[in-house]
Amino acid sequence: MTLLTVWPDDDPTTVLTRTEDGDTxxxxxxxxxVRFERWPVxxxxxxxxxxxxxxxxxxxxxxxxxxxxxxILVDALHMTPxxxxxxxxxxxxxxxxxxxxxxxxxxxxxxxxxxxxxxxLHVHGKVYAVLCEAGDLLSVPANTTHxxxxxxxxxxxxxRFFHDEDGWVGNFTGARLADSFPDFDTLARR
Ligand SMILES: CSCCC(=O)/C(O)=C/O
Ligand SMILES: [Fe+2]
Ligand code: NI
Numbered sequence: 579m580t581l582l583t584v585w586p587d588d589d590p591t592t593v594l595t596r597t598e599d600g601d602t603x604x605x606x607x608x609x610x611x612v613r614f615e616r617w618p619v620x621x622x623x624x625x626x627x628x629x630x631x632x633x634x635x636x637x638x639x640x641x642x643x644x645x646x647x648x649x650i651l652v653d654a655l656h657m658t659p660x661x662x663x664x665x666x667x668x669x670x671x672x673x674x675x676x677x678x679x680x681x682x683x684x685x686x687x688x689x690x691x692x693x694x695x696x697x698x699l700h701v702h703g704k705v706y707a708v709l710c711e712a713g714d715l716l717s718v719p720a721n722t723t724h725x726x727x728x729x730x731x732x733x734x735x736x737x738r739f740f741h742d743e744d745g746w747v748g749n750f751t752g753a754r755l756a757d758s759f760p761d762f763d764t765l766a767r768r
Pocket of ligand 1: 655676686688695724725726736738746
């Protein structure tokens with residue numbers, strides 16, 4: 579289940595909000611300008627799908643977001659566990675990059691077609707951790723300070739939407755709050 583946990587940004591031991599209720603999560607996030615939606619999960623995607631396979635499966639939903647939000651580039655990323663040291667090294671490197679707090683000049687719309695990941699939004703002196711699971715769309719507005727944890731064994735397929743041809747560009751703040759707050763493995767284990 580999707581999970582929202584909120585802490586003061588200077589006290590990861592004090593939980594201000596913890597909810598798995600989709601409507602409550604959507605309402606809380608709306609106050610930050612963040613869109614949260616749930617789409618029906620399409621079964622039968624390959625373990626390591628191509629972008630085209632993922633986009634075809636979710637075509638009507640993807641088209642609606644593209645039309646409503648004016649996106650010009652859409653792709654799908656996947657992390658599919660492999661039992662090799664090479665894969666584990668690649669996964670650890672990918673994880674570390676997104677654990678660094680950053681912003682984007684573009685909105686960050688992500689739909690999870692499989693698996694899970696946690697977006698940590700650092701806004702108004704609080705940290706909002708959204709554990710997204712398959713079927714969740716999260717739209718983080720441009721310039722929102724955040725980090726992302728895919729966990730120690732990343733396993734997800736995510737559709738990404740962009741307003742320009744440059745694709746993913748992160749502006750790193752240099753902060754590393756990720757080391758103080760419960761990580762993906764901890765939140766997903768509940
Ligand atoms: C779930 S897609 C990979 C994460 C990403 O693109 C990002 O910017 C996280 O903050
Ligand atoms: Fe990001
Ligand atoms: Ni691949």
